[in-house]
Structures are given as C-alpha cells and as structure tokens.
Amino acid sequence: MTESENRDYNEFIKGIWRDNPVFVQVLGMCPMLAVTNSAINAIAMGGATLFVLVGSSFLVAAFKKLIPKQVRISCFIIIIATFVTVADYTLLALVPGVHKELGAFIPLIVANCMILGRQEAFASKNTVRLSVMDALGMSTGFVIALFTLGAVREILGAGSLFGISLFGAAWEPWVIMILPPGGFLTLGLILLVFNWMTHRKQMFMEKVAEAQRSGS
Amino acid sequence: MKQRDPELLLQHAPFLRQGMTTPTAMGDVLIALTPATLAGLWYFGISAVLVIGASIAGAVLTEISFSGTERRGESLLDGSGLLTGLLLGLTLPPGLPMWMAFLGGVIALGLGKVIWGGLGNNLFNPALVGRAFLLATFPIAMTTWTTPDEAFWTFRATNFDIPFTYTEIDGLTAATPLGLMKFDQQATPLSNLFMGSTSGSLGETSGLLLILGGIYLYFRRDLDWRIPVSILLTVLVFSAILGLFDSERFPAPLFSVFSGGLLLGAIYMATDPVTSPTTPVGTWIFGIGIGLLIVLIRVFGGMPEGVMYAILLMNAATPLIDRFTQPRVFGHLRGDND
Numbered sequence: 306m307t308e309s310e311n312r313d314y315n316e317f318i319k320g321i322w323r324d325n326p327v328f329v330q331v332l333g334m335c336p337m338l339a340v341t342n343s344a345i346n347a348i349a350m351g352g353a354t355l356f357v358l359v360g361s362s363f364l365v366a367a368f369k370k371l372i373p374k375q376v377r378i379s380c381f382i383i384i385i386a387t388f389v390t391v392a393d394y395t396l397l398a399l400v401p402g403v404h405k406e407l408g409a410f411i412p413l414i415v416a417n418c419m420i421l422g423r424q425e426a427f428a429s430k431n432t433v434r435l436s437v438m439d440a441l442g443m444s445t446g447f448v449i450a451l452f453t454l455g456a457v458r459e460i461l462g463a464g465s466l467f468g469i470s471l472f473g474a475a476w477e478p479w480v481i482m483i484l485p486p487g488g489f490l491t492l493g494l495i496l497l498v499f500n501w502m503t504h505r506k507q508m509f510m511e512k513v514a515e516a517q518r519s520g521s
Numbered sequence: 522m523k524q525r526d527p528e529l530l531l532q533h534a535p536f537l538r539q540g541m542t543t544p545t546a547m548g549d550v551l552i553a554l555t556p557a558t559l560a561g562l563w564y565f566g567i568s569a570v571l572v573i574g575a576s577i578a579g580a581v582l583t584e585i586s587f588s589g590t591e592r593r594g595e596s597l598l599d600g601s602g603l604l605t606g607l608l609l610g611l612t613l614p615p616g617l618p619m620w621m622a623f624l625g626g627v628i629a630l631g632l633g634k635v636i637w638g639g640l641g642n643n644l645f646n647p648a649l650v651g652r653a654f655l656l657a658t659f660p661i662a663m664t665t666w667t668t669p670d671e672a673f674w675t676f677r678a679t680n681f682d683i684p685f686t687y688t689e690i691d692g693l694t695a696a697t698p699l700g701l702m703k704f705d706q707q708a709t710p711l712s713n714l715f716m717g718s719t720s721g722s723l724g725e726t727s728g729l730l731l732i733l734g735g736i737y738l739y740f741r742r743d744l745d746w747r748i749p750v751s752i753l754l755t756v757l758v759f760s761a762i763l764g765l766f767d768s769e770r771f772p773a774p775l776f777s778v779f780s781g782g783l784l785l786g787a788i789y790m791a792t793d794p795v796t797s798p799t800t801p802v803g804t805w806i807f808g809i810g811i812g813l814l815i816v817l818i819r820v821f822g823g824m825p826e827g828v829m830y831a832i833l834l835m836n837a838a839t840p841l842i843d844r845f846t847q848p849r850v851f852g853h854l855r856g857d858n859d
Binding site: 472475476477479480481482484486490497 | 632636654657658659660662682683685687
C-alpha cells in the first residue's frame with residue numbers, strides 16, 4: 306500500500322468507527338431520531354445524506370480557493386441546498402411512498418450539522434480526493450448508525466424488518482419503539498454501549514503502555 | 522477470631538446514632554405494603570402472585586447484574602430493588618402476561634435507577650418509570666382489567682403468554698371505577714372502593730389497607746406526612762370546587778380520593794425520599810402540584826387515570842422546588858445563602 310492509498314483509507318475508515326458522526330460526534334440527531342422508525346426510512350434518509358455529503362464535499366474542495374473566507378458558510382449552504390433539492394426530487398420520482406413518509410426531513414438535510422461540519426472542518430482545507438474519501442466514510446458511518454437504530458426500532462416496534470414480518474402474527478409490538486421515546490431510548494442505549502467499548506479500549510491501551518514501560 | 526476489648530475508644534462525631542438505615546426503612550415499607558399485597562392476593566388470586574413475582578424477579582435480577590461485584594451484597598441487602606419490584610407489581614393489572622411484568626421490572630431498575638448511578642441518584646421514581654414504559658409499550662394489555670371475583674386458583678391464560686406474544690383475554694373483564702366514571706358517568710359505591718372489591722391494579726383497590734400501611738409508616742417515621750396529606754387535601758378541595766359547577770359531570774371528592782391508584786401513589790410512591798423535595802415548604806408545593814395534576818388529567822385528559830404521570834412530572838420538578846425553597850441559613854439575610 307502506498308502512502309497516499311493509506312491516507313485515503315484512513316480518511317475513509319475514521320468516519321465509520323473512530324469519528325462516527327452519530328455515535329462519537331453526536332451530530333445529525335434530528336434525522337437520526339425522527340425518521341428511524343423503520344429500516345427502509347432509515348436507509349432512504351442515509352442514502353440521501355450520503356449523496357448530499359459526497360457531492361457537496363467534492364464541490365467545496367474543488368472551489369475552495371474561489372470561496373471568500375468571510376462568506377464561506379453561506380456558500381457551503383448554497384452548495385448543500387443544491388444537492389438536497391436534487392435528492393428531494395429524485396426520491397419523489399423514484400420512491401414516492403418513502404418520500405411522503407420522510408416528509409419535511411428531506412429538505413431539513415440542509416440543516417444537518419454533520420454535513421456543514423465536514424465542509425468547514427475538512428473539505429475546505431483538503432484536496433478533492435481526500436475530501437471525497439472523508440465524505441464517503443462519514444456518510445457510510447451515518448448510514449450504518451441510522452440503519453442500526455431503524456432496524457432495532459422496527460424489529461421491536463413492529464416485529465418486522467424492511468416490512469417483512471419476522472415473528473408471525475403472535476408478536477406483540479412494543480408500541481413505544483416506533484414512537485419518539487423509542488428513538489431516544491435506543492439511541493441512548495447504543496451510545497452507552499459505544500462509550501463503554503471506548504472506555505474498555507482505553508483501559509486496555511493504558512495497561513499495555515504500562516506493561517511496556519515496566520518491561521523496558 | 523476473638524476480639525480484644527478496646528481500652529480506649531477513639532471516635533469522631535456523630536456520637537448519637539439513630540436506628541434508621543436504608544435496610545430498615547425499606548423493610549418498614551415492605552411491612553406496610555403487606556396488607557395491601559395480601560388484599561391483592563385475596564381479590565385476584567394466583568394471578569397476583571405470578572405478576573408481582575415476575576416484576577420482583579425482573580427488578581432484583583437487574584439490580585444484581587448491574588451492580589459492581591463489591592457492591593452486590595450491599596445493594597441486595599438494602600431491599601430497594603425488591604421494594605421497587607413490589608411497588609411496580611402492585612400497579613399492574615392482574616391479567617398481565619408474566620413476561621411483560623418481568624420486562625417492566627428490568628426497565629424500572631435499569632432505566633429508572635441503575636443508569637442514574639444507583640440508589641439515591643435517580644430523578645424519577647423507578648417503579649413508575651417501569652409502569653410508564655409498560656403503558657406506552659403495551660397499551661392494550663396494560664388497560665385490560667379482569668374482574669376480582671373469581672376463585673383463588675383461577676389461572677388467567679394471559680399470565681402464561683409465551684414471551685413476546687399476547688393473546689386477547691377471554692376471561693371476565695370489567696372497567697375500573699375511574700373508567701366507569703369517565704366513560705359511562707357511573708359511580709362505584711364508596712364501600713367497595715374502601716374494601717377493594719373493584720377491578721383495577723393489583724394493589725390499588727383497597728383504600729382501607731393502604732391507609733393503614735401509611736399510618737404505620739408515619740409512626741415509624743419513614744414517611745413525610747406532608748406529601749400524602751397535601752395530595753389528598755388538594756384532590757378533595759379541587760374536586761369539590763369542580764363539583765360546585767357541575768356535580769353530574771365531575772366525580773365526587775371522596776370518590777376521587779379512593780378510586781384508582783391515588784392512595785397507593787400518594788402514600789408509597791410520591792413519598793419516595795429520593796425523588797421528593799427535602800424542604801417542608803417544598804413538600805407542600807410538591808404534594809399540591811401532584812394533586813392538581815391528578816384531577817386535571819383525570820377530568821380533562823384523555824385517560825381515566827393520571828396519578829403516574831402526575832408523580833413523574835412533579836419528580837422532574839423536584840430539583841427546582843428544592844432550589845427555590847432553601848431555608849435561610851442561620852445568621853444570614855434571606856437571599857444571602859451563598
């Protein structure tokens with residue numbers, strides 16, 4: 306693996322695990338909680354966000370020298386809004402049912418702070434290639450997070466996944482899971498697990514470092 | 522190993538010790554709840570044992586599995602998990618599947634207590650957190666009330682539902698007194714409410730035994746009398762005022778006090794020392810707030826019963842109440858506490 310490939314890989318992989326936009330940075334909470342009541346909604350929302358993030362990261366990185374520093378945020382927003390409009394109409398044309406369920410949350414992708422955050426923190430300072438890798442990684446992490454939440458909530462709340470019944474008619478749905486409290490509860494428990502794993506890893510690394518110090 | 526008598530005992534303050542510890546306080550509440558629990562057994566038979574047992578099992582197992590190894594013995598001995606499970610069980614309908622009661626116990630301890638850092642750190646009453654979760658999750662199962670007048674050994678089929686399933690009840694069901702009042706404008710005789718021969722949650726039906734337990738707790742000094750008294754007075758006064766406007770539509774004051782989970786909630790749940798205010802003025806505000814909310818939810822809300830939400834809402838307000846009712850520090854001017 307060459308040096309630059311390695312860098313690409315790092316920028317991609319960090320968004321999925323180490324800097325996961327939802328579980329670690331806790332960004333993009335509004336779509337995260339609002340549209341994850343079923344797996345299909347979560348995937349559609351994640352796909353739209355992926356398209357918007359990759360597209361706008363590409364444009365912002367390409368035009369970074371032309372965008373004046375003083376008005377950069379509004380420029381980013383205009384670029385993001387363009388892609389959101391494209392995503393909005395595409396979903397409306399391809400999957401009108403899902404588009405109807407997602408409703409106002411598709412236009413609201415503009416306000417997703419994860420997307421603006423990537424432009425400000427990464428795309429406006431890096432090359433096009435790295436920015437696209439970063440955007441791909443971040444949005445893949447976002448899709449994984451949305452899907453995890455959507456799947457847990459749909460399985461418990463409706464006994465199905467992607468609309469396919471898993472346990473038959475006897476399953477008693479956990480109504481709370483498809484209501485807003487279910488989103489908060491599930492997200493909170495997932496964050497708990499994530500923090501616990503991070504903490505354990507930290508303790509492990511500290512132990513290793515100590516062993517090395519005393520060994521040498 | 523034989524211990525030698527110390528020749529000189531060195532010890533710092535406090536020197537006077539009171540017998541009250543967490544385990545004794547919890548034990549007192551358990552004793553006080555015994556008559557009401559037995560009444561639940563009497564009226565609902567073996568179902569009461571199954572439902573309460575499942576919720577206690579869920580609560581205690583959760584507490585054990587989430588406590589650190591060094592605290593495991595201690596947290597079990599103080600009996601708070603057992604009490605939470607029992608209180609939750611007493612608020613459940615008799616026909617509830619055992620797995621739901623178990624899940625309620627797990628949620629009550631897990632989300633209501635352990636996650637906050639254990640006993641003394643929780644903002645909301647754990648038993649009510651469990652019940653609120655169950656009511657939002659299984660609305661049908663939680664509002665299907667079987668009648669109390671079947672034989673002791675009547676096995677209600679829904680109790681034995683396989684986990685994660687629920688069958689429609691095929692035994693006798695009846696609306697609770699509050700449901701009858703709200704939806705059919707039909708009052709239940711006070712004597713039935715007092716003795717407990719009405720349908721309802723396992724432990725809430727017998728007003729007399731709940732009050733007896735409360736009196737025991739008061740004399741054991743485990744209970745801040747201001748909270749139940751202020752709740753009951755507020756409900757009485759507010760219902761009486763409403764009755765002046767339209768005595769047909771609004772329930773009578775005494776009916777309001779003895780129906781539903783009001784006594785159970787006012788005496789055993791609102792008085793939870795962890796989630797109620799500590800200052801005397803604060804406890805009055807807390808109780809009056811609960812009383813007002815109960816009547817408002819019952820009379821103007823969509824549900825027949827509102828004790829649970831009233832207590833949970835005032836639990837949330839407790840830190841604020843405590844903050845605004847701090848007494849004047851001796852030697853300072855009012856508002857000069859810092």
